[in-house]
Amino acid sequence: MKGLEQLIGEVQPGDLSPLVLAYVGDACFELYIRSRVVAENPKLPPQKLHRLTVGYVSASSQSDIIHGIWEHLNENERMVVKRGRNAKSGTSPKNADVVQYRYATGFETLVGYLFLAGATERLLYVLEKAYDFFVISSKQDSRL
Known part of the structure; x- marks a missing residue:
């Protein structure tokens, strides 16, 4: 079976508009977050799983995430984010x-770009950094 990223065919991620990349990236990020939330809370009912997921995938959260992981991105990835933003x-x-919406679009553009480029290891690295950043910042916010 082909990898999901291969379903798009011969189109190169750099040839797609940033908004198309963000469209794909939005779905990738949501699937990643849903998978993590279910793995960590397998006994919760779907409505509670949904509530947990929404916190991660909101535009304001994604905007915070891209700022929080910026130092972990290479120059090409930063250019992709700026293109999306x-x-x-x-x-x-x-x-x-x-402003939050634009940075969130930049984050989604990066995720879509990495996914469609087949850069699986790098994509997982970015997604894990994003998840960890959100979890840590949420814990800090709850202490305030």
Whole structure:
């Protein structure tokens, strides 16, 4: 069976618009977070699993995450994030301000880019850093 990233065919991630990469990255990140949440809470009902997941995948959380993991990104990855951040989506954010929304789009663009490039190890590294950053920052916030 082909890897999921191969279903898109011969298209190179660099040839896709940042918003298409973000579209794919959004799905990848959500699947990763759902998988982690289920693995850590296998007995919870779906509605509670959903509530936990939403905290990770919100635009404000993704904006915080990209700032928190920035130092772990290489120059090419930072350029991909900036490309996504600067893309004009034509939609207005519902639960975040415009700046947060743009940084979240940059994060999703990076995830989509790494996924479609077949950079599995690097993708998992970035996703694990994102997850760890969110967990640590959430614990610090709950102590305040």
